[in-house]
Amino acid sequence: MMTLRSQPPWSDSPIDELAAFSDSPAPSVTRVLYTDKDVLGRRYVKTQMELAGLSVREDAVGNIFGRWDGVEPELAAVATGSHIDAIPYSGKYDGVIGVLGAIEAIRVPKRSGFKPRRSLEVILFTSEEPTRFGIGSLGSRLLAGSEDLANSLKTTTDIQNISFLDAARSAGYSKNEDDLSSVFLKKGTYSSFVELHIEQGPILEDEGISIGIVTAIAAPASLTVEFEGNGGHAGAVLMPNRNDAGLAASELALAVERHVLDSGSIDTVGTVGILELHPGAINSIPSKSHLEIDTRDIDEERRNKVVEKIHQSAIKITKTRGVKLSDFHVINQDPPALSDEAIIKAVETATKELNLTSKLMISRAYHDSLFMARLSPMGMIFIPCYKGYSHKPEEFATIQDMSNGVKVLTLTLAKLSSH
Amino acid sequence: MMTLRSQPPWSDSPIDELAAFSDSPAPSVTRVLYTDKDVLGRRYVKTQMELAGLSVREDAVGNIFGRWDGVEPELAAVATGSHIDAIPYSGKYDGVIGVLGAIEAIRVPKRSGFKPRRSLEVILFTSEEPTRFGIGSLGSRLLAGSEDLANSLKTTTDIQNISFLDAARSAGYSKNEDDLSSVFLKKGTYSSFVELHIEQGPILEDEGISIGIVTAIAAPASLTVEFEGNGGHAGAVLMPNRNDAGLAASELALAVERHVLDSGSIDTVGTVGILELHPGAINSIPSKSHLEIDTRDIDEERRNKVVEKIHQSAIKITKTRGVKLSDFHVINQDPPALSDEAIIKAVETATKELNLTSKLMISRAYHDSLFMARLSPMGMIFIPCYKGYSHKPEEFATIQDMSNGVKVLTLTLAKLSSH
Structure with a gap:
């Protein structure tokens, strides 16, 4: 030695x-x-x-x-x-x-x-x-x-x-x-x-x-998600006529947290580190949103279940908010x-x-x-x-x-x- | 003529x-x-x-x-x-x-x-x-x-x-x-x-x-809001130890919508057109978030009540999420x-x-x-x-x-x- x-x-x-x-x-x-x-x-x-x-x-x-x-x-x-x-x-x-x-x-x-x-x-x-x-x-x-x-x-x-x-x-x-x-x-x-x-x-x-x-x-998994709505003028479009891609993104961000907490294990984590709105003006209803989501676990199956639940939530949000899920992409999902x-x-x-x-x-x-x-x-x-x-x-x-x-x-x- | x-x-x-x-x-x-x-x-x-x-x-x-x-x-x-x-x-x-x-x-x-x-x-x-x-x-x-x-x-x-x-x-x-x-x-x-x-x-x-x-x-009103948390690594910080400024922003965005709908009038509108996360990386818990909010009404008092409720929600979120409300600023609130x-x-x-x-x-x-x-x-x-x-x-x-x-x-x- x-x-x-x-x-x-x-x-x-x-x-x-x-x-x-x-x-x-x-x-x-x-x-x-x-x-x-x-x-x-x-x-x-x-x-x-x-x-x-x-x-x-x-x-x-x-x-x-x-x-x-x-x-x-x-x-x-x-x-x-x-x-x-x-x-x-x-x-x-x-x-x-x-x-x-x-x-x-x-x-x-x-x-x-x-x-x-x-x-x-x-x-x-x-x-x-x-x-x-x-x-x-x-x-x-x-x-x-x-x-x-x-x-x-x-x-x-x-x-x-x-x-x-x-x-x-x-x-x-x-x-x-x-x-x-x-x-x-x-x-x-x-x-x-x-x-x-x-x-x-x-x-x-x-x-x-x-x-x-x-x-x-x-084991980490990374996702990108994009919602698309109609956008429009923040003053002129009344609330019932909106399909706000930004609120869809906010809902999904909170759903990520919920699904992670629901796993029941302290080892499950999930993060929305990127959330971007388009066009990004104070008086414009977001017509597009882009999220990047990271979720990890020491248990691969449990983590994959979180990914699946995030996907289900994204689909559900498209229905309740009348937005389009223009992208849902698993970048990586490693063992x-x-x-x-x-x-x-x-x-x-x-x-x-x-x-x-x-x-x-x-x-x-x-x-x-x-x-x-x-x-x-x-x-x-x-x-x-x-x-x-x-x-x-x-x-x-x-x-x-x-x-x-x-x-x-x-x-x-x-x-x-x-x- | x-x-x-x-x-x-x-x-x-x-x-x-x-x-x-x-x-x-x-x-x-x-x-x-x-x-x-x-x-x-x-x-x-x-x-x-x-x-x-x-x-x-x-x-x-x-x-x-x-x-x-x-x-x-x-x-x-x-x-x-x-x-x-x-x-x-x-x-x-x-x-x-x-x-x-x-x-x-x-x-x-x-x-x-x-x-x-x-x-x-x-x-x-x-x-x-x-x-x-x-x-x-x-x-x-x-x-x-x-x-x-x-x-x-x-x-x-x-x-x-x-x-x-x-x-x-x-x-x-x-x-x-x-x-x-x-x-x-x-x-x-x-x-x-x-x-x-x-x-x-x-x-x-x-x-x-x-x-x-x-x-x-x-009558339009415009607000800027900023939350601050501790940030950190998306894999390493377990969920109970987080104070995610991005989720605070998402919660507030949904609260804006709720308060506007609760006004009971079709004439009340509210929009989060800008929502930005810092540092904005997929594997980083947001340590800061910045929102710009627009809300309008033909009834000034009703609109001012929405502004006040948004403020209350922002304060409530700081308590439930352990984040700091580093800015809450009414840019304009016109009659x-x-x-x-x-x-x-x-x-x-x-x-x-x-x-x-x-x-x-x-x-x-x-x-x-x-x-x-x-x-x-x-x-x-x-x-x-x-x-x-x-x-x-x-x-x-x-x-x-x-x-x-x-x-x-x-x-x-x-x-x-x-x-």
């Missing part, structure tokens, strides 16, 4: 440096796929990988791989990583500590003279957040070989009608190819995958525990993923060796690990974050907790790479 | 020409205050005024006046006019026929040799629509001497933080002045004011009647206006002389006439529009109906200017 000769010189300064590439003012971070700020963030990470002595490779959608060749480079590598894209007005830790922390987790033993048996790879995944093209974990889904996604991306556009491929090209990717199947990795490319992440929930902080060891990742027993064991052992408290737990947020689990055995390491806040500027993790997470990741990678 | 020597050569071609100045594709029109398209539209109208032989004057906020001096130019003039600004994705008739139709209504008798006793003025009012700065009938409110508005406009900004004064300057107005009281007109400037407009409701078309003679304009009996009579007589059917009716939409009524006796002439549609691209009036409206306006102006 490798011994840690030095404290990882972890500080939040690289995190602050990366957070500076943002389209919204600090402390918030907005770094959306393939924007200038995303490209600058990627360049920063590649530089950090190179400074750590890793050899850098990028694929057609901008997944970035930093490799440290092991003693037996022909063996399947051990991989770790996360994402750096950030939804509008979010924080600087989500994803980022799984990328910068992974570089740190390799840099320290590398400097200390350790040489792994298996090669180690740090991965920066493209677009874990669904902000721009509506698809979460785009990079890891493609790595895991999603033919459907590779095909649909040929015609996917963002809200400003910029195609995925044009956006990728503007960021320097997918130069001469429309076929994204080059991104797919073979099963067996990695012997294991581990992701370090903030918990994005309050449990570890509340219970004063240093490390969360993830046993399963909850949950279970962590690998051997990886759970490796993380547990690492935690004990470092005299840190730990707890087995469920990840309610999804991560690239959910899709990497299709390619290789998977595990995740959580650290506490302030009040469980995430996806907002108040997101925060202490230097001590980040340092603990990096140490546990370092030891875990050492263990996994030695087998 | 003047006789109409020729059919007004009304066609929809000037309407189509003006509609071409739009920030959205035809048949929709988007022409927002002080944008390039608004400036082009204003230039078009000024040219039309000049071609009709009117002398053109503009005030500090861009109200445009085209004057035809009468035989006794020292007398108070008779005024007519409307607006050309258009909310996003609306139609090409709202306001426009009251401007271009008024020019036509003067051009025809002028060409035929008629000379009015009182001077006639065509007015293009600035920003009847509240789109950009949240204030409807901005131009006519100022003409009517609103000190409050003149003061508040010094610090008013649009959603992109552009100040009203900077916007006005970019359009060539308010060049060297911050004080907008120069816009105020004295009571008695006009002996009467008449506005030609599409009905924006279905009654005239349904009943096959050519001309609506407005007896009163319903209704009654048409002048002599003007109603003049329009009725004109209609009879032209062998057109007519009907006394209420204007449920507000118009610049609501504020011109503070300056002078006021009246309005309505023509039918397709299915009562307004504020959307399907807005339409037939050439016959527009021609009828212009003829009635021509005769009415002749009558009013002769006394």
Whole structure:
């Protein structure tokens, strides 16, 4: 076993440096796929990988791989990583500590003279957040070989009608190819995958525990819904003659909450994060509305039942309000993923060796690990974050907790790479 | 009395020409205050005024006046006019026929040799629509001497933080002045004011009647409301720990509808035309929401009761959902206006002389006439529009109906200017 000769010189300064590439003012971070700020963030990470002595490779959608060749480079590598894209007005830790922390987790033993048996790879995944093209974990889904996604991306556009491929090209990717199947990795490319992440929930902080060891990742589903009515003048059209697409949307938003609460399980969640009205004028009855709905559960069947109930409510609303359901689209409805027993064991052992408290737990947020689990055995390491806040500027993790997470990741990678 | 020597050569071609100045594709029109398209539209109208032989004057906020001096130019003039600004994705008739139709209504008798006793003025009012700065009938409110508005406009900004004064300057107005009281007109400037407009409701078309003679304009109130919650990650924050500002907004939107229906009168209407969520990401619980609410009635007290109930509901929602009511602001809460009996009579007589059917009716939409009524006796002439549609691209009036409206306006102006 490798011994840690030095404290990882972890500080939040690289995190602050990366957070500076943002389209919204600090402390918030907005770094959306393939924007200038995303490209600058990627360049920063590649530089950090190179400074750590890793050899850098990028694929057609901008997944970035930093490799440290092991003693037996022909063996399947051990991989770790996360994402750096950030939804509008979010924080600087989500994803980022799984990328910068992974570089740190390799840099320290590398400097200390350790040489792994298996090669180690740090991965920066493209677009874990669904902000721009509506698809979460785009990079890891493609790595895991999603033919459907590779095909649909040929015609996917963002809200400003910029195609995925044009956006990728503007960021320097997918130069001469429309076929994204080059991104797919073979099963067996990695012997294991581990992701370090903030918990994005309050449990570890509340219970004063240093490390969360993830046993399963909850199953997310995403929907888009559109209603259409006749619109009209807010003064002139009397109430009985209206079919207000905005009120239809409000009703559906409240129905989502009701169906989620009716599931009877604390593990069911549902959110209407986007609700847009057209034309969006104070004196105009909304003629169109657009909703984007996220619902998750650790129980796939129970979550699918919520999706079905949302659909039924949308149909019912069309009848009571005389609106048209012009779109009801399930963007994704993924199965949950279970962590690998051997990886759970490796993380547990690492935690004990470092005299840190730990707890087995469920990840309610999804991560690239959910899709990497299709390619290789998977595990995740959580650290506490302030009040469980995430996806907002108040997101925060202490230097001590980040340092603990990096140490546990370092030891875990050492263990996994030695087998 | 003047006789109409020729059919007004009304066609929809000037309407189509003006509609071409739009920030959205035809048949929709988007022409927002002080944008390039608004400036082009204003230039078009000024040219039309000049071609009709009117002398053109503009005030500090861009109200445009085209004057035809009468035989006794020292007398108070008779005024007519409307607006050309258009909310996003609306139609090409709202306001426009009251401007271009008024020019036509003067051009025809002028060409035929008629000379009015009182001077006639065509007015293009600035920003009847509240789109950009949240204030409807901005131009006519100022003409009517609103000190409050003149003061508040010094610090008013649009959603992109552009100040009203900077916007006005970019359009060539308010060049060297911050004080907008120069816009105020004295009571008695006009002996009467008449506005030609599409009905924006279905009654005239349904009943096959050519001309609506407005007896009163319903009283509008506009509110902005903002809720604030904690936001957070859509997967990680469990339902009992949420205070979702988006669901608070949806509840309030449905409460607006309920309070309006509870008024017991068909004349009460209420609309949530704007509902915005922050940060607006599918996997983020809304931390802020912003609503803009419009409610109107021909009974001021009944409408004020609806406003009060909306306020009560907003407060109740803060308690049940644990959100903060960070803003509840009544933008305006205007009294209704009654048409002048002599003007109603003049329009009725004109209609009879032209062998057109007519009907006394209420204007449920507000118009610049609501504020011109503070300056002078006021009246309005309505023509039918397709299915009562307004504020959307399907807005339409037939050439016959527009021609009828212009003829009635021509005769009415002749009558009013002769006394």
